[in-house]
Amino acid sequence: MTGLRARQKADRNRRILDAAGALFREVGYDSARIEDIAERAEISVGTFYNYYENKGDILLATVSMEVEEVLSAGRSIVDNPPASVMGALDALIGEYYDHSLYYLSKEMWRTAMAISIQQPESPFSKRYTELDRRLCEQVSTLILKLKAKGVVAIDVDVEAVGEMLFHNLNTMFTEFAKRETMTLDDLKSRVSRQNRPLATLIATR
Amino acid sequence: MTGLRARQKADRNRRILDAAGALFREVGYDSARIEDIAERAEISVGTFYNYYENKGDILLATVSMEVEEVLSAGRSIVDNPPASVMGALDALIGEYYDHSLYYLSKEMWRTAMAISIQQPESPFSKRYTELDRRLCEQVSTLILKLKAKGVVAIDVDVEAVGEMLFHNLNTMFTEFAKRETMTLDDLKSRVSRQNRPLATLIATR
DNA sequence: AAAAAAGATTGAATGAATTCATTTTTTAAG
DNA sequence: CTTAAAAAATGAATTCATTCAATCTTTTTT
Numbered sequence: 001m002t003g004l005r006a007r008q009k010a011d012r013n014r015r016i017l018d019a020a021g022a023l024f025r026e027v028g029y030d031s032a033r034i035e036d037i038a039e040r041a042e043i044s045v046g047t048f049y050n051y052y053e054n055k056g057d058i059l060l061a062t063v064s065m066e067v068e069e070v071l072s073a074g075r076s077i078v079d080n081p082p083a084s085v086m087g088a089l090d091a092l093i094g095e096y097y098d099h100s101l102y103y104l105s106k107e108m109w110r111t112a113m114a115i116s117i118q119q120p121e122s123p124f125s126k127r128y129t130e131l132d133r134r135l136c137e138q139v140s141t142l143i144l145k146l147k148a149k150g151v152v153a154i155d156v157d158v159e160a161v162g163e164m165l166f167h168n169l170n171t172m173f174t175e176f177a178k179r180e181t182m183t184l185d186d187l188k189s190r191v192s193r194q195n196r197p198l199a200t201l202i203a204t205r
Numbered sequence: 206m207t208g209l210r211a212r213q214k215a216d217r218n219r220r221i222l223d224a225a226g227a228l229f230r231e232v233g234y235d236s237a238r239i240e241d242i243a244e245r246a247e248i249s250v251g252t253f254y255n256y257y258e259n260k261g262d263i264l265l266a267t268v269s270m271e272v273e274e275v276l277s278a279g280r281s282i283v284d285n286p287p288a289s290v291m292g293a294l295d296a297l298i299g300e301y302y303d304h305s306l307y308y309l310s311k312e313m314w315r316t317a318m319a320i321s322i323q324q325p326e327s328p329f330s331k332r333y334t335e336l337d338r339r340l341c342e343q344v345s346t347l348i349l350k351l352k353a354k355g356v357v358a359i360d361v362d363v364e365a366v367g368e369m370l371f372h373n374l375n376t377m378f379t380e381f382a383k384r385e386t387m388t389l390d391d392l393k394s395r396v397s398r399q400n401r402p403l404a405t406l407i408a409t410r
Numbered sequence: 411a412a413a414a415a416a417g418a419t420t421g422a423a424t425g426a427a428t429t430c431a432t433t434t435t436t437t438a439a440g
Numbered sequence: 441c442t443t444a445a446a447a448a449a450t451g452a453a454t455t456c457a458t459t460c461a462a463t464c465t466t467t468t469t470t
Contacts, residue, residue, distance in 0.1 A: 201406035
């Protein structure tokens with residue numbers, strides 16, 4: 001069996017994650033104080049900082065878990081994509097977007113994105129950036145799959161197209177998180193329209 | 206002549222902008238304390254807050270001035286674009302990127318982008334977001350111009366294409382700001398490759 | 411030109427994140 | 441089973457952005 005120390009550590013880490021996630025959802029990131037998180041996790045403030053470098057880190061850890069889910073949801077679309085380019089893109093992107101608000105508020109997304117830009121060298125920022133890279137890769141993989149199926153023209157630069165599509169859907173999601181009034185449907189239909197030219201042009205005719 | 210009060214106000218505002226800009230460049234955003242900015246501007250801390258809502262605001266004001274310059278530099282390319290789609294895009298985007306590091310460090314860009322995401326409702330964030338919108342519009346205008354010249358196919362959705370191109374160049378710039386090791390040339394060549402598929406496909410053949 | 415009103419400045423007080431010297435707990439060694 | 445060493449936890453102290461009641465300056469009114 002694992003040592004007492006290791007078990008306690010895992011336990012505390014779980015308590016911190018749960019406490020922080022719950023508080024962020026209840027009162028928002030800014031209003032959740034480290035002291036509150038520590039109290040709810042039944043640890044001291046100092047101990048919090050033994051587990052996470054700073055307040056942003058714990059948010060990025062929470063958000064990263066959500067992105068893992070999104071990635072995994074995307075995988076099932078890529079494995080068995082709709083037959084048309086537009087259909088496949090709408091399906092994958094719709095899956096991403098629909099998952100995004102299950103556990104996280106727009107404010108949490110905004111803050112997480114902001115932190116990953118501002119402190120790109122912190123460990124959890126790197127993890128978050130790596131997840132973004134994998135999402136981008138997943139879009140390219142979808143295009144590649146469509147190429148293999150003969151739906152996308154053979155001479156298309158899959159990576160370049162995948163990156164462009166991903167950067168667009170990503171920026172649009174940031175836009176979505178910035179505007180409280182923008183709905184998921186607004187987001188999806190705008191991205192769909194933006195995708196259409198490229199999607200149509202890379203499709204075999 | 207304008208009243209004494211108005212002149213003093215403009216004076217103080219200029220001093221704050223100069224002091225903050227200089228300090229951000231000298232020691233970075235995080236290490237520049239409001240107290241230091243106030244001291245250099247020969248005002249008190251309290252007065253700083255009569256001019257700017259918070260520390261981020263003064264950075265966004267500084268960065269916004271730079272973006273205005275970028276917009277104006279872009280205008281001259283759009284007014285007289287190179288004859289090919291790729292040539293025109295490379296020229297416009299190159300102009301944007303080359304201007305970006307004249308007065309601002311990567312850290313300043315990162316922080317400004319982060320703040321505009323995190324606090325989208327602050328007055329200066331709105332100004333920054335509006336400037337982004339105008340940059341995006343400028344890319345669309347370029348495509349429209351190329352269409353008028355007969356270089357871009359008549360049935361292309363100019364706005365959709367412009368938005369996709371802009372969101373890509375924008376995300377790539379964020380990436381650039383995040384990695385201290387990435388050079389302007391790396392950035393330009395990667396974006397150029399990403400643009401090629403779309404650029405080629407919308408070109409009249 | 412004095413008095414009142416409006417507009418600005420000021421810096422000490424507040425509040426929250428982060429640090430770090432001490433203390434406590436766990437593990438390893440004898 | 442003791443004891444020494446290593447690892448973690450602790451919370452009081454520090455630092456910095458931000459606020460606000462008191463004071464000062466400019467403008468307007470009489």
